[in-house]
Amino acid sequence: MTMPLAQQQSDFRPASHAAAASATPATIAEISSGLLARQAWTSPKYLYDALGSKLFEAICALPEYYPTRTEAAIFARHGAEIAHAVGPGSTLIDLGAGNCAKAASLFPLLHPAQYVAVDISYDFLSESLSRLQQRFPHIEMTGLGLDFSSRLDLPDSVREARRLFFYPGSSIGNFAPEQATAFLRRLRANADGDGGLLIGVDLIKDDAILDAAYDDALGVTAAFNLNMLRHVNGLIGADFDVRAWQHHGFFNADERRVEMHLEARSEQVVHWKGGQRRFAKGERIHTEDSYKYTRATFVGLLEQAGFSTVQVWTDPQQWFAVIYARVIRD
Numbered sequence: 001m002t003m004p005l006a007q008q009q010s011d012f013r014p015a016s017h018a019a020a021a022s023a024t025p026a027t028i029a030e031i032s033s034g035l036l037a038r039q040a041w042t043s044p045k046y047l048y049d050a051l052g053s054k055l056f057e058a059i060c061a062l063p064e065y066y067p068t069r070t071e072a073a074i075f076a077r078h079g080a081e082i083a084h085a086v087g088p089g090s091t092l093i094d095l096g097a098g099n100c101a102k103a104a105s106l107f108p109l110l111h112p113a114q115y116v117a118v119d120i121s122y123d124f125l126s127e128s129l130s131r132l133q134q135r136f137p138h139i140e141m142t143g144l145g146l147d148f149s150s151r152l153d154l155p156d157s158v159r160e161a162r163r164l165f166f167y168p169g170s171s172i173g174n175f176a177p178e179q180a181t182a183f184l185r186r187l188r189a190n191a192d193g194d195g196g197l198l199i200g201v202d203l204i205k206d207d208a209i210l211d212a213a214y215d216d217a218l219g220v221t222a223a224f225n226l227n228m229l230r231h232v233n234g235l236i237g238a239d240f241d242v243r244a245w246q247h248h249g250f251f252n253a254d255e256r257r258v259e260m261h262l263e264a265r266s267e268q269v270v271h272w273k274g275g276q277r278r279f280a281k282g283e284r285i286h287t288e289d290s291y292k293y294t295r296a297t298f299v300g301l302l303e304q305a306g307f308s309t310v311q312v313w314t315d316p317q318q319w320f321a322v323i324y325a326r327v328i329r330d
Helices: 025-036 050-060 066-086 101-110 122-135 177-189 207-213 220-236 295-305
Strands: 091-095 114-119 140-145 163-167 196-202 245-252 257-264 268-272 275-279 284-291 307-314 320-327
Touching: 025 220, 025 268, 025 275, 050 122, 050 220, 066 101, 066 196, 066 207, 066 307, 066 320, 091 101, 101 114, 101 122, 101 163, 114 122, 122 140, 177 295, 196 295, 196 307, 207 245, 207 257, 220 245, 220 257, 220 284, 295 307, 295 320
Parallel strands: 091 114, 091 163, 114 140, 163 196
Antiparallel strands: 196 320, 245 257, 257 284, 268 275, 307 320
16 A cells, blocks of 8 residues: 655745745744854754755765765675564654665565655655655555654654664764754654664764765765755845855864864855844854764663663674664553
8 A cells, every 4th residue: 555645744844845935934043043143053954955865865975975885784784683673564764764765775674564754855755755666566655744853743644553763874963962862762752662763873983084974075065065055045035155155074072073064265244034144254154963972872872762772783893883772661
């Protein structure tokens, strides 16, 4: 049975639908508040409009960007063990599904009863899921255009039985540790006693490897970061000149996170609906963090959130971990 794609209501609207007039007041207020903060910032979710999602696909193919291929190698090597731990017939809820490729590669192992693809960029998701349904017509599928970073409201079309949240690619690193714990608790609240979580976690490693992964030689990550300004222009009617900014990505060892920033190449004033800001030359907008963990530290977060760790799989270099955690029954 095939379920239709269903766009979930949220404060975010896909870029293809977004002129300033169509952005919700909450979206305008959030972006404006960040741009006016002493240290200007934007949420990393605004990196992912339709073009941003395609650029991230390209990043995943870069030699410097190890997380995608390392995680894929873990699944290839340990897929049978992971499938045995999870079991068949789950309601597979893919958070930040993008092109759905990672989840699709696991279908022959996990044999889900239902696949629920969730992504903030609904147009990109819709195209991906339509193609996927043709390949796996026997799997019930539905898609949700949803900003799940702040809340997770699943419709009745999502089965309650054996919900398995799938959050690969180390995206959990976009949350600060305390925010990550709160996010994991929201997942726990949406899973019954037979639910679980299959998650990818990037581990701490040599600074040079991390720096290169987020500032590649071809400049694809730079284009991905700069595209956020174009997206924000459409959402809130801003007049950022993308050519007047440059990308910086680096590992902050003290905070145990990679940071991405956009730096003004010259002094400039940026206007948007209901606000403006003068940026000095060299001033930065903080666009994304990617926290890195030790195995023990992340297991601690899972336990605080109400999960018990079942098994952890890593690559031989200990660069990345895939973790399956079950809900702790009350």
